[in-house]
Amino acid sequence: MPLFAKTNQPSERQVQQRVEKASSELLDAIAPASFVINPNFVQINELYVRTMFVYSYPRYLNSNWMSPVVNFDVVMDISMHIAPLDSRIFIGQMRKQQGKLESSRQIEQEKGFVRNPELDTAIGDIDTLREELQTGQQRIFKTGIYFTLYAKKLEDLNTLTDQIESSLGGLLVNTKQSIFQMEQGLNSTLPFGIDQLNISKNLDTNSLSTTFPFVSSTLTSNEGILYGINRHNNSLILFDRFKLENANMVVFAKSGAGKSYAVKLEALRSLMLGTDVIVIDPENEYKALSSAVGGSYFEMSLNSEKRINPFDLPKAAQGETGDIVLRTAVADLTGLIAIMVGGLSPEESAILDKAIYETYALRDITSDIRTHTNPSPLLQDLRNVLQNMSGAQSLVQRLTKYTDGSFAGLFNQPTNFELDRGFVGFSIRNLEEQLRPVGMYMILNYVWSKIRSELRKRILVIDEVWILMQYEDSARYVYSLAKRARKYYLGLTTISQDVEDVLNSQQGRAVLNNSSLQVLLKQSPTAVEKLTEVFNLTEGEKFLLLESNVGEGLFFAGTNHVAIQIVASYAEDQIITTDPAQLLAARQGEAAAGAPSQVISPGTPPQANAPSQIPPAQPPASTQAATPTPQSTSTPISSTAPNPPQATTSVPIQSAPAQAPATPNQTQPIPPIK
Numbered sequence: 001m002p003l004f005a006k007t008n009q010p011s012e013r014q015v016q017q018r019v020e021k022a023s024s025e026l027l028d029a030i031a032p033a034s035f036v037i038n039p040n041f042v043q044i045n046e047l048y049v050r051t052m053f054v055y056s057y058p059r060y061l062n063s064n065w066m067s068p069v070v071n072f073d074v075v076m077d078i079s080m081h082i083a084p085l086d087s088r089i090f091i092g093q094m095r096k097q098q099g100k101l102e103s104s105r106q107i108e109q110e111k112g113f114v115r116n117p118e119l120d121t122a123i124g125d126i127d128t129l130r131e132e133l134q135t136g137q138q139r140i141f142k143t144g145i146y147f148t149l150y151a152k153k154l155e156d157l158n159t160l161t162d163q164i165e166s167s168l169g170g171l172l173v174n175t176k177q178s179i180f181q182m183e184q185g186l187n188s189t190l191p192f193g194i195d196q197l198n199i200s201k202n203l204d205t206n207s208l209s210t211t212f213p214f215v216s217s218t219l220t221s222n223e224g225i226l227y228g229i230n231r232h233n234n235s236l237i238l239f240d241r242f243k244l245e246n247a248n249m250v251v252f253a254k255s256g257a258g259k260s261y262a263v264k265l266e267a268l269r270s271l272m273l274g275t276d277v278i279v280i281d282p283e284n285e286y287k288a289l290s291s292a293v294g295g296s297y298f299e300m301s302l303n304s305e306k307r308i309n310p311f312d313l314p315k316a317a318q319g320e321t322g323d324i325v326l327r328t329a330v331a332d333l334t335g336l337i338a339i340m341v342g343g344l345s346p347e348e349s350a351i352l353d354k355a356i357y358e359t360y361a362l363r364d365i366t367s368d369i370r371t372h373t374n375p376s377p378l379l380q381d382l383r384n385v386l387q388n389m390s391g392a393q394s395l396v397q398r399l400t401k402y403t404d405g406s407f408a409g410l411f412n413q414p415t416n417f418e419l420d421r422g423f424v425g426f427s428i429r430n431l432e433e434q435l436r437p438v439g440m441y442m443i444l445n446y447v448w449s450k451i452r453s454e455l456r457k458r459i460l461v462i463d464e465v466w467i468l469m470q471y472e473d474s475a476r477y478v479y480s481l482a483k484r485a486r487k488y489y490l491g492l493t494t495i496s497q498d499v500e501d502v503l504n505s506q507q508g509r510a511v512l513n514n515s516s517l518q519v520l521l522k523q524s525p526t527a528v529e530k531l532t533e534v535f536n537l538t539e540g541e542k543f544l545l546l547e548s549n550v551g552e553g554l555f556f557a558g559t560n561h562v563a564i565q566i567v568a569s570y571a572e573d574q575i576i577t578t579d580p581a582q583l584l585a586a587r588q589g590e591a592a593a594g595a596p597s598q599v600i601s602p603g604t605p606p607q608a609n610a611p612s613q614i615p616p617a618q619p620p621a622s623t624q625a626a627t628p629t630p631q632s633t634s635t636p637i638s639s640t641a642p643n644p645p646q647a648t649t650s651v652p653i654q655s656a657p658a659q660a661p662a663t664p665n666q667t668q669p670i671p672p673i674k
């Protein structure tokens with residue numbers, strides 16, 4: 001028996017040989033068909049490749065000097081090899097160097113020569129640096145910067161080389177080709193973190209910080225949150241919207257392009273930095289986010305227990321008199337009632353105005369601020385007042401539905417909750433479609449009154465804002481919010497799939513003009529024409545918007561615009577996705593585990609009186625003829641989401657700005673270290 005076993009079983013050596021054979025086959029599969037090393041280029045199949053290195057720097061460099069190269073629209077790998085060195089060695093060397101320079105100076109003086117500024121500068125630089133090294137304010141880094149260029153033709157490669165050389169040469173940063181070391185050059189710029197060229201200069205912390213490549217435009221700042229990846233150069237778009245002229249943002253894209261996803265991601269990241277986020281959510285999309293961050297989530301419906309009384313008066317903001325508070329409240333109420341009753345004639349508007357004042361007066365609420373703590377009247381009270389006024393019959397009739405009829409529960413009760421901190425979501429999905437604009441207006445009004453009475457950093461998101469934009473009164477209200485938001489430390493985010501509706505309305509345009517931050521994701525061909533006109537898009541940008549995948553588009557901040565890709569980490573994606581397949585998988589996972597996970601909570605059970613209820617795992621309810629959500633397109637992005645593309649920089653570069661107190665555009669001296 002052992003004899004058989006021996007012959008059938010492969011020996012250890014055989015196994016190893018097989019494994020080696022298999023792995024060499026794998027290498028064959030991924031290796032290029034040809035690889036020719038020439039003195040000044042490498043040819044990989046049809047591609048010509050050349051590596052260049054920086055061999056000298058000027059005495060002064062502006063921060064961000066690499067940006068022309070980083071933003072150069074060609075295929076290129078840039079590699080930076082940075083290693084800290086022991087400062088003590090340099091301090092000793094520099095002392096000697098300084099001694100030599102000083103003695104030269106003395107000799108020149110003795111000979112009666114005029115002062116030599118070059119010598120003085122060198123001595124001064126060394127002196128400063130020595131002191132800074134000694135006190136630990138600066139460190140010295142061995143730094144190698146290599147560029148590898150790729151082109152399909154040798155002439156193109158030569159042109160490219162000249163372009164890079166001259167663009168850096170203009171800054172007095174001199175480069176050379178790594179002649180006879182092209183292979184080592186290529187290896188040093190591949191993302192392995194190995195430096196085979198080993199051509200480096202010693203830079204101090206300040207000088208090194210100027211090489212930080214991600215300051216390509218104002219879209220990268222030191223503060224704020226990550227919005228996405230700059231598709232031009234793979235740098236990060238880091239931004240604090242509260243640093244802009246105003247903190248408002250508009251998001252336009254066709255349905256399913258990733259608008260809500262982008263905004264949820266921003267909300268999640270802003271919450272981490274202590275910004276409150278309030279969302280008006282027509283699709284129940286923010287619920288999972290709310291439960292993941294421990295926020296409050298109110299589902300408004302005719303049966304819901306949470307009530308808002310539109311007659312509540314806000315606390316007076318600083319500098320506001322009781323008269324202003326009351327007057328604003330009356331104007332806002334008139335707007336709300338106009339939407340409820342389907343518009344007001346000028347006569348009705350005048351009557352209503354008077355009636356509202358009278359209603360407040362009946363509860364002893366006047367322009368005296370001390371009376372504002374009295375219990376607020378209800379819609380019922382207004383109706384009673386109107387009933388006794390001539391010319392208000394039709395108005396009363398149209399209002400009755402909200403006081404006594406089927407909608408009475410929602411609008412005719414005292415407010416019974418407070419706005420919390422952190423995340424607060426208001427869902428209106430269970431509200432009848434005709435009531436949605438009213439519901440949204442009422443919530444906005446409530447939220448706005450809370451915002452004004454306590455100053456905090458907040459973001460207010462109105463998803464599907466076109467619901468409000470279709471009525472003159474609510475559109476005007478949104479505009480007035482956008483205009484006044486900055487004063488109350490509020491960033492208003494408006495999201496819309498209906499670009500034309502919003503842009504054709506005067507108020508919609510005004511909201512846009514009052515939003516410093518604009519995000520455009522995938523557009524339909526009709527919408528893109530309108531946007532091109534409004535945003536002055538180039539042909540390239542137009543094309544980009546038409547061809548975008550989910551989560552891709554243009555990001556405008558003030559006057560800057562870049563192509564953006566919105567990427568979430570795996571954990572973030574789990575919280576904010578609305579991909580039915582993912583939600584279902586999460587739910588099945590929960591069922592298998594036997595306990596509901598905290599992150600993705602199951603949908604609410606259907607309510608009897610909610611005709612617009614749809615099963616939670618469905619694509620967003622289409623309140624208009626929306627194109628179906630292209631779920632399949634979301635898959636490739638989410639699968640790559642945990643690994644956002646990386647620029648091919650070597651490891652320690654991230655730490656440079658942390659140590660360097662350099663501010664952008666500051667000029668940094670390069671010490672004369674040899």
Ligand SMILES: Nc1ncnc2c1ncn2[C@@H]1O[C@H](COP(=O)(O)OP(=O)(O)O)[C@@H](O)[C@H]1O
Binds near residue numbers: 580641
């Ligand atoms: N940047 C992104 N990465 C991965 N998946 C995304 C991204 N943006 C959107 N999605 C997915 O695409 C689908 C539609 O996104 P959503 O934000 O609901 O679209 P919209 O609000 O524009 O209608 C969702 O399933 C969402 O999970």
Ligand SMILES: [Mg+2]
Binds near residue numbers: 259260283285620
């Ligand atoms: Mg959406």
